[in-house]
Structures are given as structure tokens and as C-alpha cells.
Amino acid sequence: MEMRRTKVALYFVAIFCFCTSANGMLSPKGVNFEVQALMGIKASLVDPHGVLENWDADAVDPCSWTMVTCSTESLVIGLGTPSQNLSGTLSPSIGNLTNLQIVLLQNNNITGPIPSELGKLSKLQTLDLSNNFFTEEIPSSLGHLRSLQYLRLNNNSLSGAFPMSLANMTQLVFLDLSFNNLSGPVPRFPAKTFNIVGNPLICATGSEQECYGTTTLMPISMPLNSTQTALPSVRPKNHKIALAFGSSIGCICLLHHWIWADSLVEAKTQSADILRC
Template sequence: MESTIVMMMVMTRSIFCFLGLICLLSSVNGLLSPKGVNFEVQALMDIKASLHDPHGVLDNWDRDAVDPCSWTMVTCSSENFVIGLGTPSQNLSGTLSPSITNLTNLRIVLLQNNNITGKIPSDIGRLTRLETLDLSDNFFRGEIPFSVGYLRSLQYLRLNNNSLSGVFPLSLSNMTQLAFLDLSYNNLSGPVPRFAAKTFSIVGNPLICPTGAEPDCNGTTLIPMSMNLNATGAPLYIGRSRNHKMAIAVGSSVGTVSLIFIAVGLFLWWRQRHNQNTFFDVKDGNHHEEVSLGNLRRFNFRELQIATNNFSSKNLLGKGGYGNVYKGILGDSTVVAVKRLKDGGALGGEIQFQTEVEMISLAVHRNLLRLYGFCITQAEKLLVYPYMSNGSIASRMKAKPVLDWSIRKRIAIGAARGLVYLHEQCDPKIIHRDVKAANILLDDYCEAVVGDFGLAKLLDHQDTHVTTAVRGTVGHIAPEYLSTGQSSEKTDV
């Protein structure tokens, strides 16, 4: 009798453990198929299979994974649902799998500036939570699916610079939340519906009907609610005009005047650049004279070669987009980190070098990385920093022993103090533009130090943002900066 009771208790406990495991898997993985396959994993693997990935950015997408939240280019919610998919500028080709419509929790899709072809999935309207969709600068063809109009939460839509054809879908007029729309440079035709978007562009579609009253135009005339302007003040979309010839004449005159101003501006810019002094005068890359710039020491290249054992791979501390960082020991036994810029003689290297030196000379704070000095020759540009014995947050989080919560809190507060100084106490304020775990360094006492100012921008305090070409590290760029090009202290945070 006792053995029977014990067996029943064991079976009951096993059943509860099994049910608990099922609940745990459901909470972690979202929706599971009867075979225990995560639908989101399956959809993402279908997307990967339909694309050609020359740079291997999707290599860690694994069909056998429990959930996709640790994959590159994938963003998940706190409930472990996939809400973001972003692989811009990765030279991807192939087609976009219709399985993307199974990722029904998606809010952001960024696939711009690739070589993707084929049609936009016809059921794209199933992604009812989508807020940002950017498929620009690809080779998508065919019509814009009518179901796009079902994306009632969509605020930002870019389909420009593709090969889309067919009539403008009237369903676009149903998208009441749409704030930005760009359908320029396609082969769309027919009348233009009334958009709710405050800003939109449809230039570069030669078959559109400006008024809807043209002989070859079928459908109802719908005049756009708003039009954005080009540099000359002329609308990108020109509606009804009572005097077409006058518009052409005015446009030609404005265009001619603009060309003259541009030519004069280019000439003045060239003359200024031709006459201006270089950032540092480099006459002899091997001189031994010690030169200072403020409190910065100018190092001899041979000195840094010896310090790093000729930039030995054994002394490599890390790699970045602009160069490698090496550990070095100077002649006075000072331990330093030497950042050797790639393509030091190129224009991009010159700009990055100058930016970093200027920004660090402006910002001096205990939670900001200070600069010991620099070395510059015709072919090399190097920056010398204090050596951070605990590396970066990215590397330290993987090391042993595990950091306790008091140290983690100190690191977080230190990094925040550094950013507050850049944003609030510098004049003009400094926008870092590449804040990530790899750029927050830790000294001997695990004090956080914000580093790598090569992408930083100056901004007057009365300005809310600066519009630039998007720069930074894929996976760490704020979504609003990636989609608008507008960077501010908020995109740093």
C-alpha cells in the first residue's frame, strides 16, 4: 500500500514538472507548433534561406535554437517575441520570404540598401503592429500589395529606389497613423490618393497622373494632403497648375540660379580647403623632437613600435571599425593602449583622427577616456590612451569572476555621469553616436570610462538634433536615428 502511494506521489510530481516545463517553454519561446517548433524561429530561418548573405551576418541563426532573441539583427520584447528585424546595408540579395508575415509581433523592419529582388509579400498587411517599414534602395518589383493599407499602426514607410510598378494603391489613404512616406523613383502609375502622411515624396514616377484628369488616367482624382519640398522650394509632387508654362519658366530660372550658387560655393570651399593649414604639419615621420598639443604628447612612431613589440598580435586588445588597439609599455614603464587607425593616410582616417583628438581635448572628466598623446606620419595615425586593465564592459561581462551588483551599479552610474557631462556640461554639447558595451571601458577599480569619440558630433544647446549620415555599429544604433538620420543625446542614451 505504501509503495503504491509513493508511486502515485512520484507520478503526480512528474506530471506537474512536465506541465511546468511546458509553461516555461511557452513563455520563453512564444507560440509553439504541435512538434515543439518555435514559429518565429521557423519564419526567420525561411527568411534566411531565401536570402544570399555574402558577409555572413546571419550565420548565428540556428534552426535548432530554442528562441531567436540572441541572434544578430533580431530584437525581442521583454516577453521574448520578435519585434525588430534589421539588416540594412549588408549586401543581401535573393528574395524576401512570405514567412515574414508570420512574425506578427514585428514593429520594425529595416532592410534598406541591399540587393533584394522579387515581390513584396502580398500578405504584408498581417503585420498589424508594424510601425516602421523600410525596404528602400533594393530591387523589389511588382505592385505594392493592397494589404499594405491594413497596417494601421504604420508611421514610417519607405519603398523608394526600387522597381515597383502598377497603380498607387488606394488603400494607402486608410493609414491614419502614417507620418512619413517615400515612394519616389519607382514606376508607379495612376492617380495619387490622399495621404495622411505629413511628409511624403513621389518624385521619379513618370507615369503618375498629377491631377487624375489626364486622358490615360483611370480612377478617382485624390489630391495629396501635403507635399514636402526640395532644396529650391519647389514641391516634389506638383498638382494642379493653371499656368504650366509659367511654372516651367520659374522652375528653370530657379534651377539656373541654384546652379550658379552651387558653383560659387564649391569654388569658395575648394579655395578655403586648399589654403587652410593641415591639422598637424607632418614633415618627417621619424623625427625625435617631442612636441605637445596642449597637454597632449606627440610620440615618435618608432617609440610606439617598440612599446607594442611592432604591433604584435599577442598585444592586441581589440578591433574596431576604424582600427586595432594594442597594449604597450613605454620606456618609462607606463602601460598604455595604442589605437592604430586603419588607412591612416586616407581622408576618412584623417577625419576620424582629428575628430577624436578634438573631442577628447574638449571633454575632460573622470568618466571619459583621456588621451595621453598621438603619433602622426604620412602613412600612420595613432592615439595613445591609458591602459584599462579590466577591458570593456562587453569583454568583462564574459569573464570570471562574475561582477556583483554593487560593482554593476557603480559601472552604470559612472557611464551615465560621463554621458551627462557630454550632453549637459560641455558647450557645445557632444553627441557620442557610438555608445555600446565595447566602448565603455573599466579601470583598475571597475570605474566606467566612456571612450572612442571618432564618430562624435558637436551640437549647440538650443538645437534638438543633428541630421547626418547614419554612423555607428549595427545592432547598437537607436531605431529612430537609423530611420531618420537625426542624432541627439536621446539616441546616445
């Protein structure tokens, strides 16, 4: 009897594990965290051409959405909406897309500050916010992006001191902060290619030669551009939940088999005892 209680307890533990694994990807309201983050981005942007029209708050995951690229594990790793005439602001919810490797929002009309939450994207390798109307200071939190290789913030309306934290970006290969209104001093940063021309408080007229290293652009690490949308995922949208469901159900069935087998053994033992009597 004691063994049966133990097995029953394990049975309910398996059910709890299933619920936990299935809900681990979801918010308390049952919404995928990445869907929630992307919908926050959509809500803060003005989209005159409807390029984000198929972004759906009720979706299981966003891997079939335009301008979104996912990994084989159905994680959002790329966000690219360049040259789409987007305006509005960039939502801080972008910081919740913690698997992002590339962000391409260049050649739009986005205003407001650059969200400091971008500094949470530890896997980010490419960030291009150039040719927009971003204002205020460059957030020092960008210095936390130790994997970043390509950074373009040029042709905006950024002001304030040159962020000293950029010196911490040891993987940075290309940096373009040209044509803003930044002020000095300028730290020694590791980028092999850099351009800070067009910041009058840093690069006075006549000293431009010292304000750039080379004009050769580094290649983008993911094929997102103004005419190409992200490829839809070839896996079912509910891939993760199905995987969690399948593995958990397998455990439940196994435990159910153990309980059933133990019941048979116990019944046989009781029958044998009766026969002995």
C-alpha cells in the first residue's frame, strides 16, 4: 500500500512537470514571451505600408511573421524592417527578445531615445539603427554587448557625451556614429573600422581626417534587407509545446504502467495469501 501511494505521488509529479514545461515558454497570461515583446514593438511603431500586418497577438510563436527570423529551436534571432517608412518609437520590449543576433531598422523615420534595454541582448552581433531620427544620448548599456561586431547609429539626432562604455565591446569590428551631435572625449575603442565624422563637437572642420579609419563596410551576418522578408519556420508553430507535451505524456504513461504493474503484483500476492489460508 505504501508503495502504491509513492507511485501515485510520482504520477502527480509528472503531471506537474508537464504543466511546468509547457508553460515555461509562456507569460502568466498564456502568451509566448517573444510574441508579447514583438507586439510591444509593433504597438509603438507607425506602419504606413502594413509590413507588420501579420504580427498577431494570438499567435503561438512568431516564426512565420514577416521581418522576423527564427532559429531551428523557434527562437527569434533576427528582426529586420529596413526602409519601410516606419515612424513612432522603438519599444523597450525589444530587450525581452534575449536571443536576438541581428537588428536592422535602418532607413526609417523612428524617433525618440534608443532603448537602454538593448544592452540586455547579450547575443547581439549586428545593430543598425542608422538614418532615423533617434534623439538623446547613446545608452551606456550598449557597452554590455560583448558579442556585438557591427554597430551603425549614424545619421540620427543623437547628442550627449560619447559613451565611454563602447571601449568594452571587444568584438566590435565596425562602428559608425557619424553625423550626430555627440561630444567628447572619445575613448580608445577596438573597432577596426570606425567613422565619427559629422559630430562638430568632436570633429571640428579641418580635422575630419582623424575621425574615421576606413570606409569599407563589414558584411551583414544575416540576409535581411528592404525587399526580403524572413523565411517562415518549416516546423509547426507549436513545436516546443508539442515536444514538451510528448515527453511529459511519455513520463506519465510510464508511471501509470508502473502503478498498474504494482497493483497486479499486490493483487496476486493477496490471492496467494488467501489460497494458503
